[in-house]
Amino acid sequence: MEDYIQTRLSDGVAALKPGEADTILIAGMGGGLVIHILESGRVICEQAHGLVLQPQSELPKVRRFLMENGYVTEREEMVMEDGKYYPMMRVHLMLPQSLMRTALQKSRNWNSAMESSFLQKNIRCFWRIFAGKCRSSRIF
Secondary structure (H helix, E strand, C coil), rough: CCCCCCCCCCCCCEEEEECCCCCCEEEEECCCCCCHHHHCCCHHHHCCCEEEEEEECCHHHHHHHHHHCCCCEEEEEEEEEEEEEEEEEEEEEEECHHHHHHHHHHHHHCCCCHHHHHHHHHHHHHHHHCCCCCCCCCCC
8 A cells, every 4th residue: 555655644734745745635533623724734735636535523614615715526425434424525626726816806806897797707717627628728
């Protein structure tokens, strides 16, 4: 197994460098702590290709955090071990935070219908690019 994975013991993702991890496992803790790790290690987590999460509590709060921060759930299952059920989910970032913040900031500052239409068109293009359905990566 050591040929395929490398484990680290640290406070959240503090032992990782940006771009170093392909997939990050955050498991065996409450939903509040899962969210704290995702927030405090935002740059590291955003650069991973995927996250495997196993929050022991506050599942709706974790789902809401993921949705509000641009993550998409690829797969979610309940796993049973020793007679107990545990939620497991694989998620990935769909829209990078920096682009999401830029779009939100512009939408707050723009008032005209034409500017709003421009923003909506570009947000749709973001989604098509990330889904591999748009040729142009030139946005804004």
